[in-house]
Amino acid sequence: MERAEELLRKGRYSQEQLATALMDAHFATIHHIAYSILRSIEEADDVAQETFIVALRSIGRYRPGTSLRAWLSSIAVNQCRDRLRRRQARQRWHQAWHRLHLGQPPEPSPEVHAVRGEANAELWHAVEQLGEKHSVPIVLRYVHDMKAAEIAEILGVSEGTVYSRLHYACRKLERRLSAGTLETGLSGVEP
Amino acid sequence: MKSLTHRDAWRLMEKSRLDAVETARLDDHLRTCSECTSYARTDRFLRLNLAVAPVRSQPTPGMHKAVLLQAHRGRNQSGMARLAGSLAFLVLLAVIGAVALYAFRVTSPGASEPLAQQLASPLQTMVAIIAPPVVATPEPSPTPRSIPESPAGRIIIDVPAPSLASSIIGESTMQPVAVILPPSYATSDRRYPVAYLFVSGNQTPDRTDEDDLVEIIAAKLTSQGSMQEMIVVVPAVRTVLDTEVVMANSPVTGNWEDYVVEDLVPFIDQNFRTLPQAAAQVWPAGRRLAG
Numbered sequence: 001m002e003r004a005e006e007l008l009r010k011g012r013y014s015q016e017q018l019a020t021a022l023m024d025a026h027f028a029t030i031h032h033i034a035y036s037i038l039r040s041i042e043e044a045d046d047v048a049q050e051t052f053i054v055a056l057r058s059i060g061r062y063r064p065g066t067s068l069r070a071w072l073s074s075i076a077v078n079q080c081r082d083r084l085r086r087r088q089a090r091q092r093w094h095q096a097w098h099r100l101h102l103g104q105p106p107e108p109s110p111e112v113h114a115v116r117g118e119a120n121a122e123l124w125h126a127v128e129q130l131g132e133k134h135s136v137p138i139v140l141r142y143v144h145d146m147k148a149a150e151i152a153e154i155l156g157v158s159e160g161t162v163y164s165r166l167h168y169a170c171r172k173l174e175r176r177l178s179a180g181t182l183e184t185g186l187s188g189v190e191p
Numbered sequence: 192m193k194s195l196t197h198r199d200a201w202r203l204m205e206k207s208r209l210d211a212v213e214t215a216r217l218d219d220h221l222r223t224c225s226e227c228t229s230y231a232r233t234d235r236f237l238r239l240n241l242a243v244a245p246v247r248s249q250p251t252p253g254m255h256k257a258v259l260l261q262a263h264r265g266r267n268q269s270g271m272a273r274l275a276g277s278l279a280f281l282v283l284l285a286v287i288g289a290v291a292l293y294a295f296r297v298t299s300p301g302a303s304e305p306l307a308q309q310l311a312s313p314l315q316t317m318v319a320i321i322a323p324p325v326v327a328t329p330e331p332s333p334t335p336r337s338i339p340e341s342p343a344g345r346i347i348i349d350v351p352a353p354s355l356a357s358s359i360i361g362e363s364t365m366q367p368v369a370v371i372l373p374p375s376y377a378t379s380d381r382r383y384p385v386a387y388l389f390v391s392g393n394q395t396p397d398r399t400d401e402d403d404l405v406e407i408i409a410a411k412l413t414s415q416g417s418m419q420e421m422i423v424v425v426p427a428v429r430t431v432l433d434t435e436v437v438m439a440n441s442p443v444t445g446n447w448e449d450y451v452v453e454d455l456v457p458f459i460d461q462n463f464r465t466l467p468q469a470a471a472q473v474w475p476a477g478r479r480l481a482g
Contacts, residue, residue, distance in 0.1 A: 019259050028248040036243040044246070049254050056262035120240055127241070142241040147205055163201055170233040 008064055019056055026069055027052075030076045036143045037080040037136060039124070047083070051076040067153070074154040077136060084132040126176040134169035137162055195220040200227045204234055336367070338462050343377040346370050350426075350458050358445030366427050368455065370463065373413060373420035382464045384421045387451075389428055389438070424459055426451070 004021040007013040013021075030051050035044035054075050055062075062071050127135050140146045140154065148162040155162065195203070195216055203209060203217045221228050250258070336349045347369055355362040373383055412418035428436045430444055440446040459465060 015262055016259055019255070019262060023250050023255060023258065027250050028245060031247045032243070032245040035246055039243075041246055045254065048247075048250070049258055052258045053261040056258070123240055138237065138241070139243075142237040143243050148202075160198070163198060167197075167201070167230060170230050170237070173237070174229060174233045 005064075005068055008059070008062065008068075015056060018059070019052060022055060022068075022072070023052055026072050029069060030072055033073055033140070033144060034076050034080055036139050037077070038083060039128075043083060047076055047079045050079055054079075070150060070153050074156065077140070077154050081132050081136060084135075088131070122177065123173075126173050129176065130169050130172060134165050134172070137165045138169045138173075141166055197224070197227055200224070201230065204231055341377055342370070342372055342463075344372060346372070348462075350455055352450045352454050354449035354454050355445040355447070357442065359443045360430060360432055360445070362431055362445040366450070366455075368427065369425040370459070371423040371425070372463075373422065374410070375420055376422070376464070380464070381420075382466045384419070385459060385463075385465050386421055386423045387456075388423055388425045390425060422459070422463055422465060424455075426455060 004018060004025055007018055007021055027048060031044055031048040034047035034051075035041065038044055038047065051072060055072055062068065127138055130138065137151050137155070140151045141148075146154075148159050148166070152159045152162045200217060200220045203213055206213070209217065221231060336347055338348055339346060347367060349365040350368050352362075352364050352366045355366070356364050375381065376383065413420050430436055434444075436447050437444065438447050438451065440448050
């Protein structure tokens with residue numbers, strides 16, 4: 001099986017060949033990115049599938065010679081950000097509805113994580129509370145170990161913007177996380 | 192050795208391996224910069240604790256099939272969508288054309304006139320379609336205010352304004368005008384110079400703070416001998432739509448420039464003892480009335 005880059009360079013391929021080549025090489029990465037941002041397997045499946053559909057439809061916009069992984073990641077991340085925005089809007093409406101009818105806000109999100117059996121529930125809750133503008137760079141940086149330059153390319157912003165968003169997010173996380181959580185998380189590690 | 196900026200320090204923290212020089216520089220910076228020390232601590236904490244294990248390494252057969260199907264359908268659909276869009280645009284153009292043609296025929300004075308004549312003023316017709324002429328509300332008093340037999344002080348008269356008859360918004364053809372006569376007007380046969388004052392703002396010409404002020408200032412200056420006696424004319428500067436008049440000819444708001452030059456000034460000259468034109472007319476303009 002030829003790699004997707006080679007097929008695109010040659011310019012002779014069927015949709016099926018290209019789709020198979022793209023998914024073989026990049027599905028795991030794209031799905032992992034979507035899952036780490038959205039934290040839902042169903043939504044990650046949808047985003048991954050939609051990413052490859054969009055990529056196949058708009059393959060003409062891909063600039064040969066640039067990173068295919070970054071291009072696909074940027075499609076996936078944009079879809080995740082759209083979903084996060086919709087999810088936040090839904091949550092705001094849900095909270096308003098709860099306050100209006102029950103006189104109290106809905107149950108806090110960490111418990112949902114706890115029910116889902118996730119480790120680091122407090123940390124993930126704090127990351128979610130950052131909002132997509134800051135949580136997405138944090139996830140790409142620390143879960144996927146991407147450098148600022150790569151995050152900048154995916155998000156379509158400057159490297160400086162990525163650094164400032166990361167810095168802002170780190171300061172906010174530090175304020176939100178309890179001192180105990182930070183100390184436990186760092187225990188046994190040399191500075 | 193040059194000290195590091197915050198940005199340089201963050202770049203070094205990003206690297207997985209640092210050489211001895213880089214390590215020393217970063218350590219030096221972190222010893223003095225509390226902000227970067229704090230950032231480094233959180234950075235280390237997140238590296239260690241923020242992890243998500245991948246849950247799917249390959250697409251399911253269903254997903255693979257769906258991607259192929261949607262990609263094919265999308266390609267066909269985008270071509271069809273483009274074609275449908277073009278067709279819809281053409282249909283829309285045809286409908287607009289038919290409506291415009293129908294409107295021209297309906298609004299033209301006679302169906303028997305040739306089409307070229309019917310299309311003589313398409314702009315006016317289009318404006319009439321988009322903004323139909325305002326039907327002028329009947330005046331409470333149908334008889335225009337005429338000039339008293341022995342005019343004195345400040346009087347309000349209605350000046351015929353045939354120049355405004357063609358306005359699309361239906362401007363009135365009797366325009367109210369305030370005329371402030373000098374103190375000696377009633378007791379002498381002298382002729383006086385005329386000042387036309389266009390006062391902008393929201394007031395009506397019947398009674399305004401501004402023309403009260405004009406009257407007071409004119410009386411004061413005349414009594415002090417600082418200003419020779421003159422007739423002050425304050426025309427209306429509001430349209431029927433309650434907007435400020437622009438002193439220019441317009442098919443929409445009316446030929447206000449013609450009204451002033453051809454209707455108002457001759458009317459004042461005919462009905463009041465004015466000095467000959469040009470030799471004794473001043474035209475002080477109000478704010479924002481320049482045409």
